[in-house]
Amino acid sequence: MFFFSLIIGGLASGSLYAMVGIAIVLVLQASDIPNFAQGEMAMFSTFVGYWILQQYNVSWWSAVLLSLLFAAVLGVAVQQLVIRPLLGRPTMNLVIATLGLNIVLHSLAGMIWGNETHIFPSPLSDALPLNVAGLTIPPMNVFIILVGVALILCLTFIIRKTRAGIALRAASQNQAVARLMGISINRAFAVAWGLGGLAGGIAGVLVAPVLFLDTNMMGLLLIKGFAGGVLGGLNSLGGVFAGGLFLGVIENLMGAYISGSFGEALVFLLIIGVLIVAPEGVFGRVRTRKV
Amino acid sequence: MPCLEIRGLTVDFGGIHALKEVSLSARTGQIVGLIGPNGAGKSTLLNCISGLTRPTEGEGRLDGTDLFSLSPHAISRLGVGRVFQHPEIMADMTVMDNLLIARNRFLKYGVLAELLGLPQVRRQEAESRFAAEQVLMRIGLPDIGGIHAGSLPYGHRKLLEVGRSLLLGATVLLLDEPVAGLNEHEIDRMATLLAELRTGGGLAVILVEHNMGLVSRLCDEVVVLDIGKVIARGTPTEVLNDPAVLLAYLGEG
Amino acid sequence: MADAKKHTGRAVVVLVGLVVLTAPFWMSGYPVYVLSLVGIFGLVAIGLNFLTGYAGQISLGHAGFFAIGAYTTALLTKKAGLPFVLSLPLAGVFATAVGAVAALPALRLKNLYLAIATLGFGVVVQKLLFEWQSLTGGGAGLEVPAPRLGPIVLSTAGHMYYLILAVVILGTWAALNIARTGSGRAMVMVRESEVAAGCLGISVAKYKVIAFSLSGFYTAIAGGLYCYLVRYINPESFNIHMSITFLSMIVIGGLGTIPGSLLGAVFYVLAPELFRGIKDAPGLVFGLSLVVVMVLMPKGLWGFVGRLWRRA
Numbered sequence: 087m088f089f090f091s092l093i094i095g096g097l098a099s100g101s102l103y104a105m106v107g108i109a110i111v112l113v114l115q116a117s118d119i120p121n122f123a124q125g126e127m128a129m130f131s132t133f134v135g136y137w138i139l140q141q142y143n144v145s146w147w148s149a150v151l152l153s154l155l156f157a158a159v160l161g162v163a164v165q166q167l168v169i170r171p172l173l174g175r176p177t178m179n180l181v182i183a184t185l186g187l188n189i190v191l192h193s194l195a196g197m198i199w200g201n202e203t204h205i206f207p208s209p210l211s212d213a214l215p216l217n218v219a220g221l222t223i224p225p226m227n228v229f230i231i232l233v234g235v236a237l238i239l240c241l242t243f244i245i246r247k248t249r250a251g252i253a254l255r256a257a258s259q260n261q262a263v264a265r266l267m268g269i270s271i272n273r274a275f276a277v278a279w280g281l282g283g284l285a286g287g288i289a290g291v292l293v294a295p296v297l298f299l300d301t302n303m304m305g306l307l308l309i310k311g312f313a314g315g316v317l318g319g320l321n322s323l324g325g326v327f328a329g330g331l332f333l334g335v336i337e338n339l340m341g342a343y344i345s346g347s348f349g350e351a352l353v354f355l356l357i358i359g360v361l362i363v364a365p366e367g368v369f370g371r372v373r374t375r376k377v
Numbered sequence: 378m379p380c381l382e383i384r385g386l387t388v389d390f391g392g393i394h395a396l397k398e399v400s401l402s403a404r405t406g407q408i409v410g411l412i413g414p415n416g417a418g419k420s421t422l423l424n425c426i427s428g429l430t431r432p433t434e435g436e437g438r439l440d441g442t443d444l445f446s447l448s449p450h451a452i453s454r455l456g457v458g459r460v461f462q463h464p465e466i467m468a469d470m471t472v473m474d475n476l477l478i479a480r481n482r483f484l485k486y487g488v489l490a491e492l493l494g495l496p497q498v499r500r501q502e503a504e505s506r507f508a509a510e511q512v513l514m515r516i517g518l519p520d521i522g523g524i525h526a527g528s529l530p531y532g533h534r535k536l537l538e539v540g541r542s543l544l545l546g547a548t549v550l551l552l553d554e555p556v557a558g559l560n561e562h563e564i565d566r567m568a569t570l571l572a573e574l575r576t577g578g579g580l581a582v583i584l585v586e587h588n589m590g591l592v593s594r595l596c597d598e599v600v601v602l603d604i605g606k607v608i609a610r611g612t613p614t615e616v617l618n619d620p621a622v623l624l625a626y627l628g629e630g
Numbered sequence: 631m632a633d634a635k636k637h638t639g640r641a642v643v644v645l646v647g648l649v650v651l652t653a654p655f656w657m658s659g660y661p662v663y664v665l666s667l668v669g670i671f672g673l674v675a676i677g678l679n680f681l682t683g684y685a686g687q688i689s690l691g692h693a694g695f696f697a698i699g700a701y702t703t704a705l706l707t708k709k710a711g712l713p714f715v716l717s718l719p720l721a722g723v724f725a726t727a728v729g730a731v732a733a734l735p736a737l738r739l740k741n742l743y744l745a746i747a748t749l750g751f752g753v754v755v756q757k758l759l760f761e762w763q764s765l766t767g768g769g770a771g772l773e774v775p776a777p778r779l780g781p782i783v784l785s786t787a788g789h790m791y792y793l794i795l796a797v798v799i800l801g802t803w804a805a806l807n808i809a810r811t812g813s814g815r816a817m818v819m820v821r822e823s824e825v826a827a828g829c830l831g832i833s834v835a836k837y838k839v840i841a842f843s844l845s846g847f848y849t850a851i852a853g854g855l856y857c858y859l860v861r862y863i864n865p866e867s868f869n870i871h872m873s874i875t876f877l878s879m880i881v882i883g884g885l886g887t888i889p890g891s892l893l894g895a896v897f898y899v900l901a902p903e904l905f906r907g908i909k910d911a912p913g914l915v916f917g918l919s920l921v922v923v924m925v926l927m928p929k930g931l932w933g934f935v936g937r938l939w940r941r942a
Contacts, residue, residue, distance in 0.1 A: 120742055172925060178688075179924045182881045185874065186920025193913030309749065309870060316746040351757035354750030358735055361747055365738040427829050449828030458829075465826035467818050469886065477812075478819050482831030484812045488840055491811045492804040498811055545831060 091221055092338045098227035100334020101234030102289050106304075106311025107318070107326040108241065109285035114320060116258045116278030117169065119177065122184040125308030126191035127164065127283060128290035129301060131157035133199050135291055136206055136299055146209050154287045161283020162276045169279070170272065195301045206294035230292050237285060238327045245323070250277050317357050319367025328369060333357075380405045380581040381426070381457075381549050386435035388421055388605075395421045396432070396605045403549065403581040408571070410596035410613065411585045414626055417602040419585045420462070423551045426583075427459045428452040439549060454482050458542025462553045464534035468527030472518075473509055475526045475537060479544035480505040509544060516540040516570055532563035539570065550574070550582045556591055564591065571595055589617060601625070635942055650795065654788035662787045666859055668899045669794040670852045675880050675891035676805045677848025682877065683886030684814060685841035686821025687736065690745045691752030692876045695846045697759060697868035698725045699853025701766055704774045704863060714777035714784070714793070718854045722847045729846025733839040752873050759865040771864035774857045790859050797855060801848060805888050808844070817841050818886070849876075882923050884932030893931040897923075 106124065113121045121127075135153025138144065144152075168187060172180050208226060216223045245251040256264040257274035265271060289311075290304060297303055310333060318329020336356060341349035360368060381403045388396040396418045403409045411419050424430040426437060428449035437444040439455055453459070466475050484505070486498045513519050516536045521529070529537065535555055542550055555571070556564045568591055574580050575595065586592050592599060593613040601609040601616055603625040609616050616622055654662050674696060681687050702721035706712045712720070732751055739747050759766050766772060777784045777793070784790055808814045816837045819827040824834045857863050875898065883894020901919060905912040927934040 114742075120745075168921065175924070175928050176885075178881050178885060179928055182878050183921050183924040185878055186917045186924065189913055189917030189920065191917075193911060193917060197911060197914065312742065313746050313749070316743050320742060347761060348757060351754045354753045358747050358750050361739055361743055362735045365740070365743060367743065429825060429828070448833075449825070450831055450833045453829045453831040459826075461826065461829075465823040467815075467822045470815070470818060474815055474818075478815045478832070479830055481812050481816055486812070488808070488813050488844065491808050491813055494804070494807045498807075502811060541830065 087221060088342075089339075091223065092342055093335055094221070094223055094227055094231075096335030096338035097331055098224075098230045098334070099337065100314070100331035101230045102293055102307060102330075103310045103314040103333050104234055104327045104330025105237060105285050105289035105292075106307055107315035107330045108237065108323055109282040109289070110311055111315055111320055111323060111326045112241070112278050112282040112285065116254055117165075117173075117275050118258075119169065119180045119184065120312070121164075121279075121282065122181060122308070123164065123187040123191060124282065124286045124311070125304035126188045126195070127160055128157065128286035129304040130191050130195050131160060131283070131287040132206070132290035132294050132299060132303070133195055136204060136294070137199065139207070146207060150291050153291055154284055157287025157290070158280045158284040161279040161281070161286075164283075165276055165279035169275075192301055199301075201301055203298045203300040206291075206299040208295035210295075226296060233288065233292060234327070234331075237288060238323060241281065241285070241323055244281070250274075254278055313354070313357055316367055317360060319364075319370025321366070321370050325367060325369030329367060332368075380440060381583070382436075382438050383422075383426070384436045386422065386425060386437065387433050388418070388425060388430060389433045394605045396425070396602075399435075399602070399605070399607055401583070401600055401607075403583055405548065405579060405581050406575065407597045408575050408582040408584055408595050410592040410599040411583055411602065412587070412589075412592060412599060412616075412622075413602035413608075416604075417625075418605040419602055420553060421605075422602070423459065423553055423583070423585060426452075426457060426549075426551055453545065456546055456548035457551065458545050458547030458549065459551045460535075460538045460542060460553060460555060462557060464531075464538045466526050466529075466534055466537065468525075470526055471522065472513075472524050472526050472529065472537065473506065473522040476509040476512060476522075476541055476544055477502075477505050479541040480508060482545065512540045512544045515543065515573075517566065532559050532566070535559065535563075535567065536570065539567075543574075548580060550580050552582060552584045552586075554585055554587065556586065556588050564588070568594060593617065635939075638942075639939075654791050659787050662791050663859070664899060664903060666787070666791050666794050668895050669791075669798040670856050670859065671876075671879065671895035671899055672798055672892045673801050673852035673855070674849050674876055675883060675895050676801060676888060677845045677852065678876050679880050679886060679888070679891045680805075680808070680817065680848070681841045681845035683880055683890075684809070684821065685817040685838060687838060687841060688741065688745045688877070689748040689845070690870070690873050690877060691748035691750070691755075692845070692849055693868040693870070693872035694752040694755035695725050695729065695849035696853040696856070696872065696876075697755055697863075697865065698728060698846075699850025700857040700863050700868070701759060701772070701853075702850070703854030704772050704857045705765065707775055707777065707858075708772070713779040714854075714858065715779055717777075718797075718851055721854045722851045725846040725850030725853075726843045729842040729844075730839050732846075733842035736842070737835050737838055749870065749873070752868075752870060756865050756868050759868070766865070769865065771862055771866075774861045774863060776861070777858045784858070790855075794855050794859070797851065801851070802888060802892070805848075809888060813837070813840060813844075878920065882920065882930055884930030887930075887932050889935075890930050890932035893935070897931060 109124050110121060113119060131153050134156045135149045138152050139149040164187065168183060169180065172183055210225045210229055213225045216225050216228065245255060253269045254274045254277055256267065256269055257271050261271055293303060293307060314330030314333040315326040317333055319325035337349060337353050340352050344352060364370065383399065383401040386396050386399040399422060413419055421430060425432050426444065428447055432445055439457065442455060444452055484501055486501060490498050510522065513522060516539060518533060518536060556567050559567065572595060584596060596613050599611065599613050599616040600607055601622050608625060609619045609622050653665055678689060678692050681689050699721045702724050703717045706717040706720060736744055736747055760768055784793055816832050819830065819832055820834050820837050827834055879894040879898045880891055882897055884890020901916055902912060905915045908915050
């Protein structure tokens with residue numbers, strides 16, 4: 087029984103890792119850049135939501151919706167103002183630029199909202215724990231898992247079926263050809279970064295009630311998001327999602343059964359082990375280069 | 378005595394026959410042309426010889442040594458030089474550095490000796506530099522040693538790659554479209570160099586090309602591939618007049 | 631005109647050299663300490679540059695090597711009473727071995743996959759240091775005695791400064807030797823194209839292992855010097871943040887160049903000091919400076935210096 091509650095808990099934290107991972111992969115697939123600012127971008131948008139909630143008398147849902155809108159806009163803004171001018175530069179340069187942005191957003195948030203910890207409410211704060219087959223499950227966990235699944239389904243639909251999504255895929259696979267087909271690469275990238283920002287923002291508002299809202303909230307989550315993505319394989323949204331979930335579950339199980347303090351290190355050893363066998367993640371496709 | 382001998386080479390990529398039962402040989406002093414429409418498997422064949430692709434079946438020997446069980450760096454150390462379709466040079470280093478890299482296999486000092494700046498390092502570096510200067514003269518670019526390799530024009534990069542293989546001590550040269558992307562003057566220059574290499578002796582060359590003029594001019598024998606199979610073999614004149622070869626090329630368009 | 635340029639260049643080098651050589655005599659304790667840190671981070675940067683700049687293998691776990699160097703040196707001094715001329719090189723050799731082993735799983739990994747694997751390395755090292763309390767003191771940290779050689783004890787800031795300076799000079803010279811010879815070229819070729827490297831008789835695996843080992847060596851020696859400088863180490867500081875800082879340092883300074891490594895260290899240690907005065911926003915300005923450098927100087931600080939030099 088304990089085992090199953092660990093699984094559920096693991097799926098919940100795994101969903102959060104998966105959401106961050108998705109945010110990263112959307113941008114990575116489109117513009118080939120690992121966005122190291124993703125964590126702080128989500129933290130920032132969550133703070134914005136919190137501020138709206140405190141300042142104005144709106145419902146939780148409205149505040150969160152506005153926060154997500156901000157997150158998406160922030161994603162597009164970063165792409166237009168920071169990334170676009172740097173296109174064509176070596177990838178490492180862009181990575182460091184996003185790192186710089188990370189620090190900027192972290193400091194900015196501290197300056198605007200202070201460095202104390204705040205309590206971020208959720209509509210489920212007062213909800214009673216669910217009782218399923220003898221298990222006590224925090225409803226927040228279920229909610230997070232459901233949101234995660236909904237996100238991956240929606241994004242998969244957007245990427246596969248909508249015009250914007252197909253344009254995005256075309257732009258990421260072959261820019262030259264995409265341009266010839268009349269696709270605006272810039273707009274495709276903007277969409278990718280906007281969706282990425284949105285996914286990150288969703289993770290932010292879901293993490294805040296659980297981990298409490300402060301400027302350091304997303305730091306570790308970003309790393310786990312990357313790690314989960316790498317574990318599953320950065321080629322596909324599905325792979326990243328699976329990797330994140332798996333990471334969450336394994337982390338929980340290892341922490342409980344093997345060692346609480348060593349848990350994190352063991353998880354990384356596991357990831358390294360997987361990568362030895364599958365250098366591009368469990369579901370990753372090894373891309374061969376034509377010579 | 379055959380230098381390089383390939384027999385019954387078959388390569389399957391998950392159901393697709395990239396190469397089927399291909400046999401080929403190249404002797405010292407000989408230039409063998411390898412032609413065929415795009416996708417015929419020419420690059421795959423070169424990749425097998427270089428050790429970059431593992432064949433499904435077949436035998437490949439260089440002076441009797443089995444090639445297909447070796448790693449790419451072991452194969453190149455046996456004297457198989459590879460010139461790629463797109464020059465792979467270190468853009469941030471000088472032309473000299475880009476040549477010296479080919480001498481690495483002859484260097485007999487280790488990391489510790491390098492760190493300490495021991496005299497044997499300096500001596501071997503000087504020897505390598507001398508050999509590299511010789512090669513630069515041979516490829517007709519004597520003064521470009523100190524130039525930033527990234528600023529080299531495309532034609533010079535291709536010559537550099539050939540020079541690199543010479544410095545490697547190659548006895549077999551695998552050339553993948555050496556004149557693709559070159560203008561007339563550059564093509565002529567490359568052709569002259571290759572012709573000199575042939576008469577100078579000591580090298581067996583496999584030349585993959587689309588430029589039929591070059592093939593006629595340089596090759597002793599030509600092998601034609603289409604969809605992974607050898608469809609013709611003979612002198613350039615024989616092969617270029619073969620209706621089956623013509624059909625293969627026309628058929629692709 | 632070219633002569634004037636050469637003379638200016640020489641003058642700058644001589645001036646910087648004089649300042650660096652005489653610093654403890656006219657600077658007070660804190661600036662000397664800051665310069666010592668620059669030297670230490672400079673060594674880390676050179677080490678990391680071998681792996682990431684030259685060989686193109688990204689590492690987000692170099693705090694692990696730094697920690698290994700710091701703790702090995704500290705323990706050899708504290709528990710075995712070794713003089714620093716033994717403890718530092720031994721720590722370096724140990725890290726070299728660790729690096730060689732760590733390289734093996736990394737041989738087939740690239741980009742983000744490699745980044746996460748190396749990140750894992752750093753996390754595991756940090757965790758081991760936390761948990762092996764009997765050896766390392768765990769979260770309580772470890773006090774490090776002053777480095778000694780027989781009767782000589784390097785107890786002042788000035789002493790440490792000159793030790794670090796000597797090691798930096800030696801290390802830079804050795805690094806330039808590597809850059810100019812076979813290994814340096816081989817590592818760059820591995821970065822450029824593993825396929826072409828293989829076809830040029832270069833064993834890609836061998837040079838990746840060499841890159842990891844060399845990198846571990848330099849970073850660990852720097853770690854050893856660090857523990858002697860700060861005299862108290864705690865696993866807490868050798869974290870992911872430190873590893874990320876190391877990586878940014880070499881990109882800002884100039885990836886794949888040795889002067890760039892040193893410049894990156896100068897930037898990373900001095901910039902926060904400069905920005906400390908800015909009210910409320912040292913982090914903000916620092917972060918912005920990273921973005922600005924990346925926008926204006928695609929080849930980092932050293933590339934920028936080079937560009938200015940060519941234009942002069």
